[in-house]
Amino acid sequence: MKENNILQRFTQKMNTHYEFDFPSEEETYRDNRDIKKELVQEILKCQALKDMETVKNGLELLLENTGCVEDFEILEEIILPHVRSGKIDRGIFLSVFSHSPINRWL
Numbered sequence: 001m002k003e004n005n006i007l008q009r010f011t012q013k014m015n016t017h018y019e020f021d022f023p024s025e026e027e028t029y030r031d032n033r034d035i036k037k038e039l040v041q042e043i044l045k046c047q048a049l050k051d052m053e054t055v056k057n058g059l060e061l062l063l064e065n066t067g068c069v070e071d072f073e074i075l076e077e078i079i080l081p082h083v084r085s086g087k088i089d090r091g092i093f094l095s096v097f098s099h100s101p102i103n104r105w106l
Contacts, residue, residue, distance in 0.1 A: 006042050006046075006054060006058065007054075007057055007058065007061055010035065010038070010039045010042070010058075010061055011061065013035045013038075014035060014061075014065050017031055017032060017035055029070060029074075032070075032071070032074060033074045033077070033078065036062060036065070036074055036075070036078055037078050039058060039061065039062055040062070040078050040079055040082065042058060043055055043058040043059060043062075043088060044082060044087055044088065046058065047087060047088055047089060052089065052092060055088065055089060055092055056092050056095075056096060059079075059088075059092065059093055059096040059097075060096050062075065062079065063075075063096060063097065063100040064100075066100075079093075
């Protein structure tokens with residue numbers, strides 16, 4: 001149940017973000033990054049609780065909302081340090097990432 005609430009909340013936030021007409025590109029970028037940072041914090045909490053299914057699904061949601069170079073830059077900034085440090089399971093990240101269309105960028 002908790003997983004559904006987390007994923008639904010962030011799906012709604014991302015949908016709202018994509019529908020909103022921001023006054024500047026900078027504000028669009030900042031809002032996008034902030035939402036994704038918040039999702040990463042939830043993923044970290046779930047990782048600490050060993051809720052690996054929610055970690056996997058949260059990473060999938062994050063990658064589903066990474067579709068351009070700017071999104072990829074945000075992803076690198078907010079998630080890769082946690083994967084490298086082991087705070088987010090590297091195996092799960094690589095498994096999810098390998099099935100994502102953005103893996104072609106690496």
